[in-house]
Amino acid sequence: MSERNTIIELSHLGKEFQGKDAKVRALRDINLKIEAGEIFGIIGLSGAGKSTLVRCINFLETPTEGDVIFDGRSLKSLTEKELREARRSMGMIFQQFNLLAQRNVLKNISFPLEIAGVPKKQALERAKELLEIVGLSDKARSYPSQLSGGQKQRVAIARALAGNPKVLLCDEATSALDPNTTNSILQLLKEINQKYGITIIIITHEMKVVEAVCDRVAIIDQSQIAECGPVSEVFHNPKSQIGRHFILGDALKEISFDNQLFYRIIFDGLEATEPVIAKMALACKFPVNIAYASTKRIGDKAVGQMVIQVPERDEDRQKVVRFLETERIPYEEVEGNEF
Amino acid sequence: MSFDAQTVQMLAVGTLETLYMIFASAVMAYVIGLPLGVILVVTDKDGIRPMPVVNQILGFIINILRSIPFIILLIMILPITRAIAGTTIGVNATVVPLVASAAPYIARMIESALKEVDAGVIEAAKSMGASTWQIIYKVLLPESVPVNLMGAAITVTTILGYTAMTGFTGGGGLGGIAVNYGYYRYETVIMLVSVVLLIVIVQIIQAAGVKLSRKCDKRIR
Numbered sequence: 001m002s003e004r005n006t007i008i009e010l011s012h013l014g015k016e017f018q019g020k021d022a023k024v025r026a027l028r029d030i031n032l033k034i035e036a037g038e039i040f041g042i043i044g045l046s047g048a049g050k051s052t053l054v055r056c057i058n059f060l061e062t063p064t065e066g067d068v069i070f071d072g073r074s075l076k077s078l079t080e081k082e083l084r085e086a087r088r089s090m091g092m093i094f095q096q097f098n099l100l101a102q103r104n105v106l107k108n109i110s111f112p113l114e115i116a117g118v119p120k121k122q123a124l125e126r127a128k129e130l131l132e133i134v135g136l137s138d139k140a141r142s143y144p145s146q147l148s149g150g151q152k153q154r155v156a157i158a159r160a161l162a163g164n165p166k167v168l169l170c171d172e173a174t175s176a177l178d179p180n181t182t183n184s185i186l187q188l189l190k191e192i193n194q195k196y197g198i199t200i201i202i203i204t205h206e207m208k209v210v211e212a213v214c215d216r217v218a219i220i221d222q223s224q225i226a227e228c229g230p231v232s233e234v235f236h237n238p239k240s241q242i243g244r245h246f247i248l249g250d251a252l253k254e255i256s257f258d259n260q261l262f263y264r265i266i267f268d269g270l271e272a273t274e275p276v277i278a279k280m281a282l283a284c285k286f287p288v289n290i291a292y293a294s295t296k297r298i299g300d301k302a303v304g305q306m307v308i309q310v311p312e313r314d315e316d317r318q319k320v321v322r323f324l325e326t327e328r329i330p331y332e333e334v335e336g337n338e339f
Numbered sequence: 340m341s342f343d344a345q346t347v348q349m350l351a352v353g354t355l356e357t358l359y360m361i362f363a364s365a366v367m368a369y370v371i372g373l374p375l376g377v378i379l380v381v382t383d384k385d386g387i388r389p390m391p392v393v394n395q396i397l398g399f400i401i402n403i404l405r406s407i408p409f410i411i412l413l414i415m416i417l418p419i420t421r422a423i424a425g426t427t428i429g430v431n432a433t434v435v436p437l438v439a440s441a442a443p444y445i446a447r448m449i450e451s452a453l454k455e456v457d458a459g460v461i462e463a464a465k466s467m468g469a470s471t472w473q474i475i476y477k478v479l480l481p482e483s484v485p486v487n488l489m490g491a492a493i494t495v496t497t498i499l500g501y502t503a504m505t506g507f508t509g510g511g512g513l514g515g516i517a518v519n520y521g522y523y524r525y526e527t528v529i530m531l532v533s534v535v536l537l538i539v540i541v542q543i544i545q546a547a548g549v550k551l552s553r554k555c556d557k558r559i560r
Contacts, residue, residue, distance in 0.1 A: 060465055084468035091466075098463035101558045102482050112467040115477065143557040156463075163467070 004035040007071055007166060007199050008057060014065030015052050026052040028223045030066070036166070039193050039200045041214035041231070043246055046205060049223045054171050054203045058090045059083055071166060088116055091160030091198075095172035097152040099144040099159070106131065106140040109158045116163060123162075130158035134188065150181035157188065161198070168192070170202045174209060186213045207246045211235070211298045219243050232298050235305075236266050236330055244334065248292075248307070260309065262291060262334045265324065267304040276329065277306070284319040286311065307334065346529065349516065354536055356430050357512035360505075361498045361540075364437035365491075368498070371442040375401065376449025377475055383454075387461060388471050404443040409501050412440055413508055428509035433502065441498050448490040452483040485556035492548020496541045503537065513537055 013030040016023045026049045034040045044050040055061040057068055059075050068075040070086060078086060091112075099108050106127045113123035131137050134154040144152055153173060160168055170189065174182040190213045193200050202214060210217045210231055218228040219242055226240035238244045248264070267276070281288050289309035296303055310333075311317050324331045378397060382390040407415070413436045417427050420435040456479055464478045480487075503514030513533040521530020 058466055060462060084470060087466060087468040092463070094459055094463060096457075096459050098457065098459040100460055100478065100482060101457075102484060102555075104557075111464075111477070115464070115467055115469045115473050145558050159467075169466075 004037055006033045006069075007036040008032075008034040008201075009069040010034075010057070010066070011069065012066035013053075013056055013063050013068065015049075015056055015061060016064045025223055027056065027063070030220075030225055032218055032225065032228065034167075034199060034201060036199055037193070037197050038215045039190070039202065039213050041202045041204065041210035041217040042220060043204055043207065043210050043217060044220035045242075048220045050203045050205075050220050051171060053220065054092075054169050054201065057169060057201065058087050058092060088112065088163045089165050090167045090169060091163065091165040092169040092171065093153065093156045093160050093173045095175045097144070097149070097156045097176075099152055099155055101144055103143075104140070105136065105142050105144070105147070105155050108144065108155055109162055112159060112162045126162060127158070130161055131155075133161070133192075134158045148181075149177050150185060153177065153181075153185050154188065157185075157192070161192065161196075165198065167199045167201065170200065170204075172203055172205070175204070175206070182209070183212070189213060208296070210246075211296055219246060232268075232301065232303070235298055235303060236268075237332075244332075247305070248334065262307050263310055263320065263324070263331045264334045265306045265308065266330045267306070268301055276327065277308070279327075280320065280323050283323050284316065286316060288320070342528070350513070350529075350532060350536065353511065353513040353516045353533065354540075357499070357502055357514065357537070357540065360430055360433055360437065360502045360510075360512055361495055364434045364441060364498055365495050367434065367438045368441035368445050368494075369491075371438065372445025373449055375442065375446035376453065377479070379446060379450040380453040380479065381471065381475065387465075387474050401443040401446055404439065405447070409436070409440050410504050410507070412436055413505060417508070430511040433505040433510035433512070436505070437498055437501055440501060441494060444497065445490075445494055448494060449487065452486040452490055453479045455486055456482045485552045485558070488548055488552035488555070492545050492552075495544050495548075499537065499541060499544070 010030050010032045013027055014025075015027040016025050018024075030053060042050050042053060052061055056063045057070075059068065063076075071089065073086065075083065075086060100111065103111065106124060109127035109130050110118075110120075110123035113126060114120070118126070128137070128140065131140055134157055136151060136154050136158070139147065139151065139155075144155070147155065156173075157168075168189070173189075174185050177185060186209065189200055189202070192198055193213075200213075202209060204210060214231050216229060217231050217234055219226045219234070219240060221240070221242040226242045227234060227238070234243055235247055238247050244264075265276070277288055277290065290306060291309055292307040294305060308320075311320065321331075375397065379394065379401075380386055381388050382394040382397070384391055384394070386394075404412075416436055416439055419439075420427050420432050423435050424432040426432050460482065461474060461478055464474050469477065502510065502512050503517060505512070506514035506516070506518030509515070513536055517530045517533040517537075520526040521533070
């Protein structure tokens with residue numbers, strides 16, 4: 001991945017909004033390099049600043065500090081007209097789809113081409129092609145109100161691709177969809193990324209979206225990047241508290257931590273098939289309490305995580321640690337009051 | 340109080356005059372009011388090209404025109420009417436105060452219709468590199484057509500109500516007949532007949548507006 005070129009670079013990006021009484025800081029010193037051809041996830045809780053961040057990437061919001069370098073050009077230095085042209089190389093899709101209600105599907109897709117001054121006939125032909133790519137050829141004459149959420153998002157994706165963009169920005173694109181539809185949209189995005197080499201930036205609050213399709217992820221918390229790296233790396237070894245929060249995900253809902261100490265164990269590849277816990281129980285000579293366990297697919301690897309309750313006696317705890325270390329199983333302490 | 344051929348003809352001419360007045364003034368009022376409404380939306384502090392000073396001045400002028408009762412406006416602008424139409428009586432002269440009154444009304448109607456357009460759709464257009472002008476004529480106006488058609492029906496019927504008042508200053512149409520015969524000569528039947536004709540016109544326009552609006556609204560299926 002290091003051989004790839006940087007397509008978007010955010011350098012010292014900051015954004016401050018003028019609130020009613022005081023200034024509100026939405027982004028603080030954001031530095032990110034997004035490489036051409038990757039799927040990059042930006043995850044954060046609501047209010048973390050991720051929506052502002054994605055709008056700063058295409059300058060829908062003008063950052064108050066720093067700059068965005070897109071394809072070698074500083075967006076800050078562009079005139080309004082040049083900026084509009086630059087935006088045509090960045091498609092964008094939204095949580096609420098944002099289709100034009102009074103235009104049929106085909107004309108929604110040809111809309112950005114119309115804006116760019118492409119002749120009507122040519123634009124409609126391109127729209128038909130795109131409709132085929134997103135698998136909705138039979139809906140060309142339908143209006144958005146006649147489509148399901150997933151279909152609307154497919155139309156929105158087709159529309160975003162119409163101008164052959166280099167980058168596709170997805171702002172919570174699957175957050176209004178049910179799990180099945182979410183998966184199919186994510187698969188479509190992955191397909192588009194692989195087939196056409198379009199760089200995709202996915203803004204989300206759901207770790208499962210990141211795990212399903214992203215190559216790298218940046219975690220944003222309180223207007224700043226808390227950590228950034230390849231998804232599997234962040235999953236194995238989250239460096240920030242917010243990172244652990246996202247990775248533990250469901251576990252947090254299911255275990256009450258009550259200031260107790262837990263170990264989070266990560267498996268991948270082989271260990272996932274080995275009876276680790278049974279072996280641990282045998283080796284340590286006491287039963288181990290499993291608080292939470294799950295397996296997921298990150299990239300093309302199956303990865304598992306398990307949260308076990310740590311014995312209260314120091315001596316027993318040592319045994320567990322020794323066992324995990326001899327078996328070379330990555331683990332980390334998770335404390336209830338952290339969250 | 341005879342209902343002879345002459346009276347019937349007078350009422351027929353009055354009806355046509357009324358229709359002429361409302362449509363001529365509606366068209367002209369839209370020519371003025373539509374762009375004003377668009378400017379109000381676009382220059383709003385949350386608009387696509389905020390210009391607070393322009394917005395406030397325009398809003399202020401519109402509010403002043405909107406707050407003068409029509410019957411007063413009618414008399415107040417008589418000199419302007421004479422300057423534009425060459426006379427202050429008759430059908431053509433009536434159009435001037437009608438436009439003066441309807442244009443700011445239309446501006447507000449258009450403003451509220453355009454503000455209903457989903458902000459997300461406007462943002463999407465911006466993300467595609469649409470210019471302010473393109474957002475206006477490719478997003479704001481087409482997306483608000485159904486609401487604006489409903490608004491047009493309401494506007495036209497309001498203008499119709501105003502045409503009746505112009506009867507007092509020598510305007511023509513059914514309003515003039517109702518005033519001249521019904522009010523000044525106590526010929527109640529003629530007044531009632533003109534009123535009934537006015538009611539019929541209102542019903543037709545309102546029904547047509549609703550139907551047209553529904554027909555071109557793609558949101559409801």
